[in-house]
Amino acid sequence: MPRVSVRSRTLEPVSEQPLTLDSVLTDEAVLSTYRRMFAALARDSGAVVDDPALVDIAETLFAAFAEAGEEWLTHEQMRFACRAYPTDQFDNRLRVLKGLGAIREVFPKPNQLRYRASFTSVVGLMFIRRMMDDGGQSEMHRLLALEDLNVADPRTTMEEARQSALNLARAFRLWALELITLTTGTIEELREQAPKLWGTEEIARRAQSLHGTILTRWPELDRVCTDLRAAIYAYSDASRRAAGRLADSAGTTRNLTLLPTETWRTFAQTASRERLAAVLDGFVFDAPAPWHDPAAIARAVDEAPRPAPAQPTPPRSTLPDPGPESSLDSSPSAALERLTQMAESLLGDASRVALADVLGSDWVAARRVLADLTTVDLRPELPYRLVWSDGLSVDPDREPAWLSHGYLERAS
Amino acid sequence: MTARQSAVAHALVRAYGPARLGAGVPAPPGMARLTRPDSTGEALPVWPDGATPSLLEEHQVTPVPVERSGETRRVLAAVLKCCWTDLSVDPWPGDPAPVELVLDTYRELIGRTDDLMRNWARGALRRLHDSAWIVLDDGVVLLGPRCALWPVEAHAQLQELVRRLPEPERAELTVVGDADIVAAARSGTSDPPPDDMVEIVPESAGGGGRVEGGAAEFDDLLGGYDERRRAELVAAFMVVEHAAEPVQEARFAALRDPALRHTLGEMLARRGRTLIQHRDRWTSGYDDGVAAAIGALGADGLPETARGPLGVSERAVLTLVLVHSVAIPRAEGLLPEDSWLSPHPTPVEELRRHTQLPIGELESALRSLRHAGLLGQVKAGEEAGGYVPGPQFHRLTPAARRRLQEELILAAGPNTPLAAAVLARRSAR
Numbered sequence: 090m091p092r093v094s095v096r097s098r099t100l101e102p103v104s105e106q107p108l109t110l111d112s113v114l115t116d117e118a119v120l121s122t123y124r125r126m127f128a129a130l131a132r133d134s135g136a137v138v139d140d141p142a143l144v145d146i147a148e149t150l151f152a153a154f155a156e157a158g159e160e161w162l163t164h165e166q167m168r169f170a171c172r173a174y175p176t177d178q179f180d181n182r183l184r185v186l187k188g189l190g191a192i193r194e195v196f197p198k199p200n201q202l203r204y205r206a207s208f209t210s211v212v213g214l215m216f217i218r219r220m221m222d223d224g225g226q227s228e229m230h231r232l233l234a235l236e237d238l239n240v241a242d243p244r245t246t247m248e249e250a251r252q253s254a255l256n257l258a259r260a261f262r263l264w265a266l267e268l269i270t271l272t273t274g275t276i277e278e279l280r281e282q283a284p285k286l287w288g289t290e291e292i293a294r295r296a297q298s299l300h301g302t303i304l305t306r307w308p309e310l311d312r313v314c315t316d317l318r319a320a321i322y323a324y325s326d327a328s329r330r331a332a333g334r335l336a337d338s339a340g341t342t343r344n345l346t347l348l349p350t351e352t353w354r355t356f357a358q359t360a361s362r363e364r365l366a367a368v369l370d371g372f373v374f375d376a377p378a379p380w381h382d383p384a385a386i387a388r389a390v391d392e393a394p395r396p397a398p399a400q401p402t403p404p405r406s407t408l409p410d411p412g413p414e415s416s417l418d419s420s421p422s423a424a425l426e427r428l429t430q431m432a433e434s435l436l437g438d439a440s441r442v443a444l445a446d447v448l449g450s451d452w453v454a455a456r457r458v459l460a461d462l463t464t465v466d467l468r469p470e471l472p473y474r475l476v477w478s479d480g481l482s483v484d485p486d487r488e489p490a491w492l493s494h495g496y497l498e499r500a501s
Numbered sequence: 502m503t504a505r506q507s508a509v510a511h512a513l514v515r516a517y518g519p520a521r522l523g524a525g526v527p528a529p530p531g532m533a534r535l536t537r538p539d540s541t542g543e544a545l546p547v548w549p550d551g552a553t554p555s556l557l558e559e560h561q562v563t564p565v566p567v568e569r570s571g572e573t574r575r576v577l578a579a580v581l582k583c584c585w586t587d588l589s590v591d592p593w594p595g596d597p598a599p600v601e602l603v604l605d606t607y608r609e610l611i612g613r614t615d616d617l618m619r620n621w622a623r624g625a626l627r628r629l630h631d632s633a634w635i636v637l638d639d640g641v642v643l644l645g646p647r648c649a650l651w652p653v654e655a656h657a658q659l660q661e662l663v664r665r666l667p668e669p670e671r672a673e674l675t676v677v678g679d680a681d682i683v684a685a686a687r688s689g690t691s692d693p694p695p696d697d698m699v700e701i702v703p704e705s706a707g708g709g710g711r712v713e714g715g716a717a718e719f720d721d722l723l724g725g726y727d728e729r730r731r732a733e734l735v736a737a738f739m740v741v742e743h744a745a746e747p748v749q750e751a752r753f754a755a756l757r758d759p760a761l762r763h764t765l766g767e768m769l770a771r772r773g774r775t776l777i778q779h780r781d782r783w784t785s786g787y788d789d790g791v792a793a794a795i796g797a798l799g800a801d802g803l804p805e806t807a808r809g810p811l812g813v814s815e816r817a818v819l820t821l822v823l824v825h826s827v828a829i830p831r832a833e834g835l836l837p838e839d840s841w842l843s844p845h846p847t848p849v850e851e852l853r854r855h856t857q858l859p860i861g862e863l864e865s866a867l868r869s870l871r872h873a874g875l876l877g878q879v880k881a882g883e884e885a886g887g888y889v890p891g892p893q894f895h896r897l898t899p900a901a902r903r904r905l906q907e908e909l910i911l912a913a914g915p916n917t918p919l920a921a922a923v924l925a926r927r928s929a930r
Contacts, residue, residue, distance in 0.1 A: 376873065385570075
């Protein structure tokens with residue numbers, strides 16, 4: 090098969106679709122089929138279109154001709170029908186189609202302005218499109234059906250039948266060889282070409298019936314028929330082996346790609362509950378067995394979302410109320426003044442008083458005074474000191490019952 | 502009991518829940534026997550060296566997620582409060598308690614009284630029942646077999662928890678006393694249970710019982726190792742068996758070191774399990790032979806277990822999710838990884854509208870599949886999102902994965918040559 094290098098081409102905004110790597114790959118696959126189909130006819134390896142859009146132009150043109158009626162089309166009308174395509178592509182296509190006779194002048198004379206299309210080319214294009222769909226699979230079906238009719242026709246001669254059997258044997262042999270090569274090649278390529286395998290059983294069956302017809306009618310074609318039979322078996326075998334290799338290579342999910350999306354969707358949408366469930370027959374899955382650790386249970390209880398308890402807010406006046414803040418004298422000397430005042434009131438004229446005499450029996454009040462006096466004692470700038478002696482008197486009837494002996498003195 | 506039978510028994514419990522044992526039938530090795538007074542009982546595997554799945558937390562490995570874990574555990578606490586009446590003995594088997602008392606206790610615990618709370622609590626009770634933590638039967642709740650697996654050291658913590666749970670405030674005069682409800686339920690168990698209750702609590706339910714045996718059977722395997730290696734083996738065993746995702750080889754010595762890994766494989770084999778590798782990560786799954794043995798048991802041959810295999814609608818929904826989340830993205834080339842897990846959620850609408858499944862069945866199947874970790878829910882906005890195959894699909898062996906693919910192809914394209922090749926290969930074996 091001639092390898093064709095795709096010539097550099099200008100990227101024109103032919104269609105709305107953005108040019109992605111995927112679309113380039115698809116284009117390349119389409120082109121490779123075109124090249125293979127016309128390899129037998131091409132004058133040189135560059136003779137097949139290098140952009141699938143060019144075939145679309147031809148198809149658009151043929152459709153326009155079919156609509157046109159007896160008047161056929163002028164150059165301007167053809168250009169209008171193909172307005173979606175760039176001018177240079179259109180001109181190129183028209184030149185080629187005219188050159189090969191697919192589009193011709195209505196009357197072969199100079200300055201002819203009207204053009205007509207060839208029926209043969211349109212049929213050819215239909216064939217091309219079908220070949221595109223399944224790589225020739227359905228053509229093989231049709232061919233076999235036709236051949237079947239032919240050999241059954243009483244007018245068919247033995248020579249024609251021999252030719253037909255020879256051709257079919259050759260086609261099957263090539264097909265089988267291609268499959269064998271694929272089977273021994275990379276699994277990716279095999280997967281890509283897998284559609285060629287579909288429907289093989291049906292084709293092999295048809296071929297065998299054709300072979301049977303020929304052999305019954307012309308027993309003398311025995312040798313040719315043996316060849317055909319061998320080719321059919323080789324083909325069936327190669328196809329089975331390729332499918333088997335696909336199934337073996339399965340990995341774990343890769344073969345799911347081998348069924349088209351639509352098959353999967355149809356299955357999901359139409360299969361009954363039982364048919365769906367049968368897929369998982371015999372598969373063993375774990376029963377739910379979460380572990381609830383005691384610590385986790387305790388944590389869950391602690392984290393229980395408790396609703397906030399209903400706590401009514403205390404009633405508030407609607408008038409502004411700054412509170413008793415202003416009554417506090419916060420100047421630094423205020424505390425000293427208060428302490429001096431308190432010490433003086435306790436001492437009176439004396440220079441030293443016993444605490445037991447001035448504190449009184451109300452311990453709640455006394456301890457506040459004691460706290461103030463301790464503050465006084467600890468402030469060196471104030472001229473008063475507390476002096477404690479070692480003695481301790483205990484009297485259960487008095488308040489406080491335990492009394493240490495201390496004195497408040499003026500510092501000298 | 503041969504090693505093989507014991508492995509199958511362990512796998513059965515993992516697949517279908519605690520096994521029922523007839524009168525006097527001993528538990529398989531490595532399982533504790535929860536014996537009832539009439540000498541029937543249930544069998545439940547125990548873990549080596551007193552480990553529990555809490556070990557995963559110490560190793561910072563995520564365990565299989567618990568659906569609505571906080572709520573479920575609070576409801577379990579409420580059940581414990583009601584059923585564990587004598588704190589001086591082990592919590593299992595405890596005493597039966599009416600469901601209403603449990604709901605009242607739960608209400609007191611969370612301080613809410615609305616209907617929504619009640620529905621949630623009922624959902625949690627059902628999940629606890631499905632996972633054998635409690636036994637729900639005809640308005641009565643019992644502690645389930647799994648409660649017998651709480652280690653003795655943790656009982657003090659549970660006692661403290663039960664003590665501080667508030668008592669429900671109940672009207673002095675209920676129409677029927679709690680004890681009467683329990684008594685009525687117990688005498689009535691000979692009636693056929695309602696459809697959704699597969700469970701038939703034996704006559705002796707709640708009438709006492711004791712835990713027997715319960716040493717893991719690995720001593721001959723672990724005995725040769727020093728304490729550190731032994732601990733590493735036990736840690737790896739617990740982690741591959743209970744983690745949600747495959748764990749990294751580098752993090753566990755018993756997975757890194759081929760000799761230790763071999764012993765780990767032997768430990769798993771006794772439980773009917775096998776190690777499964779995903780590049781540098783490991784998890785465990787059913788051994789292919791054991792899974793086939795379980796599959797071949799059929800519905801009749803199955804010993805009595807708490808749950809039984811997945812129902813028809815569950816399996817159907819799971820297949821649908823596999824088709825939409827794996828097969829179709831695969832066929833469209835959107836799924837690069839060769840795996841049964843998928844980032845492409847199956848929209849719930851697709852399942853509701855474009856399948857042959859009734860909606861009610863679909864919803865309950867989705868719920869139980871989610872609970873079992875067979876489906877994961879993907880939330881995205883209000884409408885988007887859906888379901889993907891759950892973490893259990895990490896646990897399929899390569900052979901099981903291949904078989905799943907083949908079954909799907911046979912079901913969706915029975916007339917393709919690929920299906921023919923699959924069938925031919927199977928018959929050749």
